[in-house]
Amino acid sequence: MKVLLIGNPISSGGDTYKRIEILCDILQKGGHEVTTYLTRYAGDGKAHAFSLSRGIDRMVVVGGDGTLNEIINGLPADSSCPILHFPTGNANLLARDLKLPQKTAAIADLVEQGRIIQADTAVMNTHRFVMVAGIGFDARVTEELKKVRSGKINNLSYVRPIIRAAKTRTSHPLFVSIDNGVIKAKAAAVLVSNVKNYAGVCEMAYDAGICNGLLDVIIFPRENLLAMLSYLICARFKNITKIKDVIYVKAQKSILVQSEEPLPVQLDGDFHGRHHEVFIRNQPGTLRLIVPDGFIK
Template sequence: MNITVIYNPTAGGGRERRLRHFVRALEEGGGKVRLYHTRAPGDATRYLRGLADQGEVVVAAGGDGTTNDVINGLNPGVALALFPIGTANVLSRELSIPRRPEAAAKVVLDGRTLNVTPARLNGRRFMVMAGIGYDAWVVDQVDLILKRRVGKLAYVISMIRQLFRYGQVQYRITVDGRPLDCFSAVITNGRYYGGSFVLSREAGLAKRSLQVLMFQRPGLGFLLRCLAALVVGRMERVDGVASLSAEKVTVTAPGLEPVQADGDPVGWLPAEIELEPAPVKLRVPWA
């Protein structure tokens, strides 16, 4: 099996030793490995698009941002696999990908294939989620140097700093042609958020639909209730949070507002989000 491994050396603060164990396990299992170290955001996409033959499988060795970079350069028909060494690894948690190098390598070599439909945000693929409002502000303003040093704590600090901005901007979000207003929204392909927190019990990677969570009330108190509910997996039960299934979503705002996808800033509103026509083949463990 020909395998291309895309490694982000800044993901999770860098995990060179675990990467070596992972690559060795692939090779001992019969894989022919081509390893590429990324140098900057977008580098994985550029590198993969320049390959005439990407192999049977491309492995994203990093976090959700690395995976996002990889899927935007992935050729049709090539399988995607994950080696979770990033900060949150939401997609890996969704798919129950093991963190131990030898076990993760076994999934690449011997796992089953799961078809997952990505979405596109203004033409760019994302696999897990996109966010506007508070969610996007947190991602946009996170200190990247601090993130490399303390991991998830950098996001917690950014969350605290952005609390008092919530409610200042109202967004128009159109869900499959139905216009609605909200003060923040998360458009998700999966159940989890920030690693282990259950964001939506209605979402699922195997479904051919997105789940749109809209925060329709202003005020710090409401936002704090939502965050508390997220911790215990009850976000969708908060009065004032609407959760709708959708295939196409558009978002507009009165001013220049950021948008995030898979945990990284990806541009500005307005945004058009829709499911792709064809799925991506993901390597996952046998149930």
């Protein structure tokens, strides 16, 4: 097989290059033709994914959730190349849901023997995502993190951004419309998820599934720091719907979020700007992913 290894060199404490070298060696010894590419700056993976993915039988994305998001946004619209995520980031949301290994030898085995599934994706305005879109508080946290981020991050990296985000609450409510008005609600923050795991610490969208053709939408009534902590704790030990006024629904087609002020948005864990209107379209079964044979949809 022709295999592309594409990775973020600052992920995993900067040892991505070493992991790629080892994986490349294992695959080449197995008789595969391997091409490697290390991204050089933010957006580089997206810029090169289009040309690099042509004629490739398997693609391995080495890095965190943000790296994976960048690559899938650079793929050709007609790409059918199966993708395997080699998780080396902080949260690794998709990898946790799919139970992907972090050992290089195990990843090499999946390249050869892994099962291919048709995973769901979604598009926020014009940008594709596969795991989660956050509108409101958690997006402001990623915005604050982006201002100070330098190299690899861990959970402690979020402490100051969380405090700063709590001081800059949204002054206007969010108006949410799901599936062209089938469900309408007013909110302080919104989470749209394809995966159960959230921030690597809890299962916020506990009923989500990457292959079920639906987007799980959680609508939060409050977004102060105390409220957000209560949401996390409840999601960690029970489920989020135990909290009064939290709305948990499924979207088949679309989610529209509007407000009188520009809305901060995070996609797959990275800040993605402020938008006057957020329109999310569901795209079931549009991404081929390689998963362990025991993965249950």
